Amino acid sequence: MDSGVWALQLLNALxxxxxxxxxxxxxxxxxxxLHFVNLAHxxxxxxxxxxxxxxxxxxxxxxxALFLAPLLVTVIGAVLYFALIERLRHSxxxxxxxxxxxxxxxxxxVVRLLWGDIALGLDVPPLLAGTAHFFGIxxxxxxxxxxxxxxxxxxxxxxxxxxxxxxxMIRAGVENSDMAAAMGINVGRLFFxxxxxxxxxxxxxxxxxxPVLSATTGMGVSILVPTLxxxxxxxxxxxxxxxxxxxxxxxxxxxxxALAPNVAAISSYVLLAAILILRPQGLIPARG
Amino acid sequence: MRHLFxxxxxxxxxxxxxxxxxxxxxxxxxxxxKSGTYAALGNEIEAGFNLALEEAGRTGDFTIVAEDxxxxxxxxxxxxxxxxxxxxxxxxVGIVSSGVLGALRDFxxxxxxxxxxxxxxxxxxxxxxxxxxxxRVSFSNGQVNRPMGPWLVDKGIKKVYTLAPDYAAGHQMxxxxxxxxxxxxxxVIGGEFTPFGQTKDFGPYLTNAKAAGPDAVFVxxxxxxxxxxxxxxxxxxxxxxxxxFGSGFLTSPLYVGAEGDAxxxxxxxxxxxxxxxxxxNKAFVEAFKxxxxxxxxxxxxxxxxxxxxxxxxxxxxxxxxxxxxAALPKVKYTGPRGPLEIDPATNNVVQNIYIYETxxxxxxxxxxxxxxxxxxxxxxxxxxxx
Numbered sequence: 159m160d161s162g163v164w165a166l167q168l169l170n171a172l173x174x175x176x177x178x179x180x181x182x183x184x185x186x187x188x189x190x191x192l193h194f195v196n197l198a199h200x201x202x203x204x205x206x207x208x209x210x211x212x213x214x215x216x217x218x219x220x221x222x223a224l225f226l227a228p229l230l231v232t233v234i235g236a237v238l239y240f241a242l243i244e245r246l247r248h249s250x251x252x253x254x255x256x257x258x259x260x261x262x263x264x265x266x267x268v269v270r271l272l273w274g275d276i277a278l279g280l281d282v283p284p285l286l287a288g289t290a291h292f293f294g295i296x297x298x299x300x301x302x303x304x305x306x307x308x309x310x311x312x313x314x315x316x317x318x319x320x321x322x323x324x325x326x327m328i329r330a331g332v333e334n335s336d337m338a339a340a341m342g343i344n345v346g347r348l349f350f351x352x353x354x355x356x357x358x359x360x361x362x363x364x365x366x367x368x369p370v371l372s373a374t375t376g377m378g379v380s381i382l383v384p385t386l387x388x389x390x391x392x393x394x395x396x397x398x399x400x401x402x403x404x405x406x407x408x409x410x411x412x413x414x415x416a417l418a419p420n421v422a423a424i425s426s427y428v429l430l431a432a433i434l435i436l437r438p439q440g441l442i443p444a445r446g
Numbered sequence: 447m448r449h450l451f452x453x454x455x456x457x458x459x460x461x462x463x464x465x466x467x468x469x470x471x472x473x474x475x476x477x478x479x480k481s482g483t484y485a486a487l488g489n490e491i492e493a494g495f496n497l498a499l500e501e502a503g504r505t506g507d508f509t510i511v512a513e514d515x516x517x518x519x520x521x522x523x524x525x526x527x528x529x530x531x532x533x534x535x536x537x538x539v540g541i542v543s544s545g546v547l548g549a550l551r552d553f554x555x556x557x558x559x560x561x562x563x564x565x566x567x568x569x570x571x572x573x574x575x576x577x578x579x580x581x582r583v584s585f586s587n588g589q590v591n592r593p594m595g596p597w598l599v600d601k602g603i604k605k606v607y608t609l610a611p612d613y614a615a616g617h618q619m620x621x622x623x624x625x626x627x628x629x630x631x632x633x634v635i636g637g638e639f640t641p642f643g644q645t646k647d648f649g650p651y652l653t654n655a656k657a658a659g660p661d662a663v664f665v666x667x668x669x670x671x672x673x674x675x676x677x678x679x680x681x682x683x684x685x686x687x688x689x690x691f692g693s694g695f696l697t698s699p700l701y702v703g704a705e706g707d708a709x710x711x712x713x714x715x716x717x718x719x720x721x722x723x724x725x726x727n728k729a730f731v732e733a734f735k736x737x738x739x740x741x742x743x744x745x746x747x748x749x750x751x752x753x754x755x756x757x758x759x760x761x762x763x764x765x766x767x768x769x770x771x772a773a774l775p776k777v778k779y780t781g782p783r784g785p786l787e788i789d790p791a792t793n794n795v796v797q798n799i800y801i802y803e804t805x806x807x808x809x810x811x812x813x814x815x816x817x818x819x820x821x822x823x824x825x826x827x828x829x830x831x832x
Contacts, residue, residue: 163657170649275486277670279677279704289683298681301649370678371646372704374670375485380644415640416650420612423641 162295167416168409173301175408176308180363181381182388183315183400184356190332190395190444192349194243195251197258197382201265202357204378206231206364208269211278211373220283223365231361232354239353262379269375277375280368304366311359312401319397328352332395332444384411387430393440402441472760473509475529477522477540478564480514484542484669487745488514490700491564493738494749495539501733502757511535517542519549526550530557537562537770539752544568544587544614554579560771564752565745569618572794573827581774581793583755583786584748585717586824587615588622591693593799593819594664594715595626598691606691607660608637609651611671616642619666619693627664635660645671648678656688663688668695673704680708689713697804700743702811709804709811717795718744718783719802719813730782747782751795754781755788789823791832796823 185199210227214220238261246254282300289296319325330338331348339345364373371377384407392403407426414422433440476495478488492512499505511533515522522541529535530553538554539562541547547566554561555577563571563582567590572582598606608624610616616639624634636658638651645651655663663684667675672695679690690696694716697709720731720741730750734742742750756770758777764770778787784798801817826832 160657163653166653167650170647170653173649174647270485275489276701277673277704279673279706281706282681289681296683298678298683300681370674370681372670372673372677374673376643376670377646380646412647412650415645415647416654419638419640419645419651423644 165293165295166297167413169297169301169305170416171409171412172405173304174412175404176305177363177367177381178384178388178408179308179400179404180311180359180366181385182392182404183311183397184359185385186389186392186395186400187328187332187352187397188356189389191328191335191352192243192247193251194247195254195258196243196356197255198238198261198265199356199360200378200380200382200385201262202231202235202360202378203364203367203381204269204373204375205234205265206361207280207368207371207373207377208273208278208364209361210365210368211273211280214280220281220286220369223280224362227365228358228361231364232358235354235357235360236350239350243353262382265378266375273373275375277372278368279372280365282369300369304370307362307366311362312397315397324351329444384426387426389440390430391433391440393443395444396440396442399440399442399444471765472507472537472756473511473533473535474756475526475533475535475538475540476510476512477515477525477529477538478512479517479542480512482517484517486700487542487565487669488540490743490745491540491542491749491752494734494742494746494751495564495753496749497734497737497746498750498753498757502753504757507760515541515543515546517546519543519545522546523549523553526553530559535559536767537756539756540564541566544571544618547571548575548614551575551577551580558771559767560774562752562756562774564748567618568614569622569824569827572789572792572824573829576792576829576831578793578831579771581755581771581788583751583788583795585797586794587618589794589797589822589824590715590717590799591619591623591666592626593801593817593822594623594691594693595628595632596630597715597801597817597819598627598662598664599630599632603632603661603689603691605633605635605660606662606664607655607658608634608664609648609655609675610637610639610666611642611645612639613642615668616666620664623664623693643671646674648675649682652679652682652684656682656684660688662691664691665696666693668693668698669701672696672698673701676705676708676712680706685711694719694744694800694802697813698743698745699741699813700745702804706811707806710806711803713801713803713816715799715801716744717797717799718747719800719815721802721813721815722782722784722800724780724782724784726780726784727782742782744783751781751783751786754779785821791826792824792829793831794824796821798822 209230210223213226214223286300290299388403392399513525537560542565544566565584567587610620690712692714694714755777759773762773764773775788775790789796799819799822802813805814
């Protein structure tokens with residue numbers, strides 16, 4: 159294969175990494191800060207895709223979907239937070255896993271009832287349709303847009319976490335929530351805000367993915383596994399960990415798919431096992 | 447007088463209910479996926495099946511017991527056992543996945559219960575592993591794909607790259623196509639089988655396909671994977687240099703709307719398309735549209751024909767498992783997809799295969815026939831029914 163093909167495969171990998179990043183950053187910060195295992199995160203991603211398709215159908219505008227779907231998913235997340243998650247915060251990981259695992263099936267059947275079993279597509283706006291030509295290669299414009307959205311969110315989160323007071327409070331909460339509370343931080347409200355942002359990013363990932371991957375009932379479950387692998391590889395609760403983990407998993411799966419599809423399917427699990435044995439805290443954990 | 451009238455009334459009612467009972471005794475086990483990847487296909491087949499019974503005014507003659515295979519072979523087998531041993535059904539209709547059909551085969555054959563296959567296309571079920579109790583009204587994987595081989599060579603496409611999901615049906619579809627294509631003088635210069643049910647992003651595979659430099663790509667994908675594949679193919683802007691051909695499920699009317707403009711120009715082969723210009727098909731499409739407000743897909747027709755074939759067997763005097771099994775292969779009629787008969791040598795359907803292009807119409811996408819191969823019949827391939 160020549161260099162042009164490799165450039166395309168690397169762009170494919172980068173695009174997949176960015177989707178994984180949007181999902182895993184929410185999951186990892188919720189895990190790191192709230193110590194809450196939210197397996198329903200993938201279901202929120204699916205809701206983002208389906209709500210995006212519906213909003214786009216109702217308004218005729220992809221851009222409306224891009225902004226409204228994450229908002230609607232945040233509302234769903236807020237309802238979940240008050241109805242279930244707040245009550246479950248101190249009931250141990252096993253109960254949290256069971257309840258949120260159950261939620262996956264609830265969302266699955268809600269989607270099947272409301273939208274049916276047939277996968278739904280979402281059209282990209284004219285601005286992002288077609289292919290972009292640069293350096294002698296052609297790549298779908300929309301996939302470049304996904305990479306752009308991922309990088310933008312990454313930059314925004316870095317600024318917020320590293321350069322603002324809210325960011326300092328979140329980092330303090332991840333490091334030691336009791337001490338943060340003792341220092342006068344309203345940890346409960348902080349948790350809620352972080353949870354909402356995590357849900358919004360899952361919804362954003364869903365609506366951004368829908369034009370490429372379609373909205374399907376299985377999407378929430380199938381994305382959950384690579385997302386959890388990213389969180390474990392990267393380390394709980396850290397932005398850098400989510401970035402590094404997403405890039406590693408995205409590149410392994412995509413470049414592997416191009417070279418040897420059947421090996422690629424297991425290679426990220428091999429890496430997961432290796433990390434769990436050699437460095438169980440992940441590559442860049444938030445709590446040193 | 448009044449007493450006499452009552453006696454006559456009771457007698458009349460009794461005779462009526464006896465003759466009614468004689469007709470109402472057919473118990474059908476409907477074994478379809480209601481959850482999982484192929485749930486939409488299961489619903490579509492059931493819709494077609496019920497439509498045929500309603501159209502014939504025979505809904506009352508059948509008791510239907512529906513079970514969900516969850517597209518899992520062990521679950522499908524357990525549900526088939528339940529239908530046969532507990533519900534005591536006379537005939538089983540359904541089966542979407544080739545994997546489930548493979549798991550059921552020995553049980554069905556041993557229990558001597560007729561099974562009308564309404565989708566699953568694995569070649570073996572009407573080949574080396576055929577059974578007098580398994581009759582297929584849908585298609586075989588080879589039957590749908592073989593006609594595309596000579597057709598592509600005829601159109602000057604000499605080198606193709608193939609893609610399909612890595613499971614039984616994917617391999618069989620590509621193997622059947624490859625054999626027919628190479629026999630006609632074409633060359634398959636490369637191909638890949640993508641992990642089934644796990645591949646969301648076909649970008650890496652499309653990039654490799656383009657790099658291999660073929661005249662065209664030939665693929666098999668169905669359901670959600672077909673939607674993602676066609677949309678992603680469109681987004682890479684490959685259509686001018688690398689036209690897309692495939693097994694007709696790729697652009698099935700069931701989900702071509704979700705694929706959108708990316709499906710325009712894709713040419714594929716299938717045993718049914720809703721735009722066939724025959725009186726039988728027009729009536730069927732009309733009836734289906736009246737009920738569901740959308741055109742029927744090949745899956746709906748498969749369910750419809752499963753019911754038609756069953757009705758044909760019962761009208762020929764079949765009443766129980768053995769007589770239904772014996773009568774099914776003799777059924778022959780012209781339905782929505784054209785002339786249809788069961789080949790007694792394999793128990794697989796003999797039917798026309800249509801090569802169609804997806805084109806844009808005023809109200810969305812529609813199918814234009816660009817070639818018809820009449821009466822496509824599978825070789826026995828080791829089947830010893832005759």
